[in-house]
Structures are given as structure tokens and as C-alpha cells.
Amino acid sequence: MKTPHFYAVIIGSEILNGRREDKHFLYIRDALLRLGHTLFSSFTIKDDPLLIHNTFAMIKNDSNAVMFSFGGIGSTPDDLTRQIAADVFSDGILVPHEQFTRDIMERFGDAAYPHRIHMADLPKNSLLLPNVVNNMSGFYLEDRYFFMPGFPEMSHPMVEEALTKFYPQATKTYRRTLIAQTSENTLIDVMEKMDTRVDFSSLPMINGGNPMVEISVASEEEELCEYSFHLFVEALKAKSISYEMIKNN
Numbered sequence: 001m002k003t004p005h006f007y008a009v010i011i012g013s014e015i016l017n018g019r020r021e022d023k024h025f026l027y028i029r030d031a032l033l034r035l036g037h038t039l040f041s042s043f044t045i046k047d048d049p050l051l052i053h054n055t056f057a058m059i060k061n062d063s064n065a066v067m068f069s070f071g072g073i074g075s076t077p078d079d080l081t082r083q084i085a086a087d088v089f090s091d092g093i094l095v096p097h098e099q100f101t102r103d104i105m106e107r108f109g110d111a112a113y114p115h116r117i118h119m120a121d122l123p124k125n126s127l128l129l130p131n132v133v134n135n136m137s138g139f140y141l142e143d144r145y146f147f148m149p150g151f152p153e154m155s156h157p158m159v160e161e162a163l164t165k166f167y168p169q170a171t172k173t174y175r176r177t178l179i180a181q182t183s184e185n186t187l188i189d190v191m192e193k194m195d196t197r198v199d200f201s202s203l204p205m206i207n208g209g210n211p212m213v214e215i216s217v218a219s220e221e222e223e224l225c226e227y228s229f230h231l232f233v234e235a236l237k238a239k240s241i242s243y244e245m246i247k248n249n
Contacts (some may be wrong), residue, residue, distance in 0.1 A: 002064055003064065003170075003171070003220075004037070004064055004065075004066045004144075004167060005040035005041075005062055005064045005065050005066065006028075006032055006037055006038070006039050006040050006066050006067075006068070007039075007040055007041050007042070007043070007059050007062075007065055007066065007067045007068070008024065008025060008028045008029075008039060008041075008042040008043070008067075008068050008070070009042075009043050009045065009052075009055055009056070009059070009067060009068070009069040009070065010022060010024045010025065010042070010043065010044040010045070010070050010071065011045055011046075011047060011052060011069065011070060011071035011072045011080075011081060011150070012044070012046070012047065012070075012071050012150055013046040013047045013048075015044055016044065016045075016046050022044060023152040024070045024152065024155070025042055025044070027152065027156055027159070028042075028068055028159060029042075031156075031159055031160065031163060032163075035163060035167065035168065035169055035170055036169060036170030036171070036172070036173065037167065037170045040065075043055055047071075047072065047078050047080060049080055049084065052072070052080055052081065052084050053084050053087060053088060056069075056084060056085065056088040056089070057088050060088055060089060065144065065145075066144045066145075066146075066166075066167065067144065067145045067146065068146050068148065068159055068162070069081060069085075069145070069146065069147045069148065070148055070149070070150050070155050071148075071149065071150035072150070073119065073138065073139075073147055073148070073149055074119060074149070075115045075116050075117075075118050075119050076115075081147055082094060082119075082121060082122060082123070082147070085123050085141070085145070085147055086122075086123035086124075089123060089141050089142070089145055090123035090124050090125070090141065091124060093123075093124060094121035094122060094123065095121065095122065095123075095124055096117075096120050096121055096122075097120045097121075097122045097126060097128070097139070099128060100119070100120035100122070100128060100137055100139075101117065101120040103120075103135050103136070103137065104116055104117055104119060104120055104136070105117075107134065107135060107136070119136060122139050123139075123141060125141060126139040126140065126141055127139065127140055127141075129146065129147075129148060129158040129161060129162065130157075130158070130161065131149070131154050131157075131158070132154070132157045133151070133153055133154045134154070136149070136154075138154075138155065138158045140162065143166050144166070146158065146159070146162050171220050172220065173199075173218050173219070173220055174218065174219055174220070174221070174222045174225040174226075175216060175217065175218040175225065175248045176216070176217050176218075176225060176226070176229035176245075176248065177214065177215065177216040177217070177245070177246040177248055178214070178215050178229075178232065178233070178236075178243045178244060178245050178246060179205075179212055179213070179214045179215075179243060179244045179246060180212065180213050180215065180232075180236055180241055180242070180243040180244075181210065181212055181241060181242045181243065182211060182212070182213060182236070182239075182241045183204065183211035183213060184202045184204050184211075184213040186213075186235075186239065186241065187202065187213065187215065187232060187235060187236075189235070190231050190232050190235045193231060194217075194228060195219075195224060195228065197219055197220075197221065197224060198217060198218070198219050198224060198225070198228045199217075199218045199219065200215070200216065200217045200218070200228065201214075201215075201216045202214070202215055203216075214246070215232050216246075217229045217232070
């Protein structure tokens with residue numbers, strides 16, 4: 001895998017209809033940033049089978065995808081994630097996970113039947129993500145598709161476990177940033193020259209009615225970052241446009 005593309009899928013009609021507030025997006029964004037990663041995309045979707053299936057399938061089509069899915073792995077009829085994960089990422093068959101089955105039986109005894117025991121029905125080749133709250137595990141496939149409960153106190157330690165084990169530190173990225181006293185339209189010709197290995201952004205702003213733009217350039221290659229940033233600086237100097245360098249963290 002090249003640079004991982006991190007996806008967050010937050011499943012819960014209760015978030016979209018206002019009954020609960022999302023606790024996952026800011027957490028996963030910041031957890032990745034601490035390690036030098038960034039989110040590639042985030043989706044908050046309702047408990048709809050087709051929507052969940054299509055979202056998972058789209059992510060699977062990205063060969064660099066790493067997915068963190070929150071919600072829908074319990075034992076009630078609206079918990080759809082386990083079966084859809086099997087449909088999209090495996091052969092569609094759920095099989096009882098031996099260790100998870102034992103954990104459920106140890107916690108609930110006879111009350112594990114007839115419903116709770118099915119939380120252990122997972123896609124083939126699933127491995128467990130430990131649940132520090134009640135030992136009712138999440139699971140993962142191929143070391144890059146991670147499925148967790150919707151409860152933040154359960155799922156967030158699972159994210160930390162997965163990142164620590166599989167994605168502990170990103171490749172260093174070099175970044176240069178400036179704010180110029182002009183509109184972004186002035187610099188489009190330079191933007192069109194950016195190498196595909198360069199991650200650049202143009203953020204327009206207004207200050208006292210005057211247009212401004214923040215230009216940020218980043219690359220895993222320091223020389224390429226410096227060269228690309230220099231193109232913007234030279235274009236501004238050539239047009240006598242003032243700018244301010246911004247310190248990057």
C-alpha cells in the first residue's frame with residue numbers, strides 16, 4: 001500500500017435526526033493527525049442497508065483504503081454492519097468466531113441466547129478488536145477494515161489499538177504556507193503546474209473587503225515541496241503582491 005487513505009464511516013440515523021451528537025469525527029481526525037496522518041474522507045450515514053453497502057463498496061474500490069466503521073455491530077435488528085461487511089469484504093457468510101462466542105457466554109451465560117450470541121457471527125477471517133469496557137469485541141479484516149461499536153468509550157480505544165499496531169507513524173510530510181494579498185484567481189496558472197505528488201490547497205479569505213488567499217504546499221519530498229512553494233513566491237514577487245510566510249507545525 002502507498003500512502004493510506006483513511007476513511008471514517010459513522011453509521012447512525014440517530015445522529016442525522018438529532019437524537020444523538022456525533023463523537024467520532026473530531027476524535028478520529030485528531031487521532032490520525034497526532035501520528036502524522038490525515039483523513040481522506042468521512043461519511044455519516046443512516047442505518048440503511050443499501051447505503052451502508054454502497055459506502056463500503058466504494059471504499060473497497062480504493063486499493064489504498066483504511067476504514068474505521070462506527071456502529072451497527074450489536075445484536076438488534078437494526079445492527080446491519082456485520083452482514084454487510086461480510087457481503088462486501090468477504091463471501092457473504094457469517095461464521096461464529098470461537099473466542100468471541102466464549103466471551104459472550106462468559107459474560108451473559110444463558111442470557112446469551114437467543115440474540116446476544118449472534119454478535120459473534122462475523123465475516124470469515126475476522127480478527128478481534130478488544131473492548132476495554134465490556135469485552136464485547138469489535139473486529140477487523142485484512143489489517144485495514146475496522147468495525148467498532150457506536151459507543152465512543154468502546155470504539156475509541158479500538159482505534160488506538162489499530163493505529164498503534166498497523167499505522168503507528170506516517171511518513172514525514174514537508175509543508176510550506178503563505179498568505180497573499182490577492183485573490184486565488186491570480187495564482188491559478190501556478191496551481192496548474194503542481195506535480196501530482198504535491199498536496200496543495202488554496203483557501204480564499206476576505207479581510208476588510210479585500211481578497212486574500214492562503215496557499216499551502218506539502219509533499220513527502222522536501223526538495224519538491226520547496227520547489228513547488230518557490231513557484232508561488234516567484235509569481236507573487238513578479239506581480240509585486242505582498243505576502244506573509246506562515247509557520248507550520
